[in-house]
Amino acid sequence: KKNIVFIGNPGTGKTHLSIAIGIRALKKGYKVLFTSVSDLLHSLNTA
Numbered sequence: 001k002k003n004i005v006f007i008g009n010p011g012t013g014k015t016h017l018s019i020a021i022g023i024r025a026l027k028k029g030y031k032v033l034f035t036s037v038s039d040l041l042h043s044l045n046t047a
Contacts, residue, residue: 002030 004021019020022032035043 004018008014011016018034022034025032
């Protein structure tokens, strides 16, 4: 299992890079979760 978290200022390409890596991982058969920090924290708090 591999995890990647991108942190940085707005406009630095985090989303673009995340989507590109996610698409590549999906094509190789991996499961992918793409979410924002606020959505992730909300999910964790309600679990």
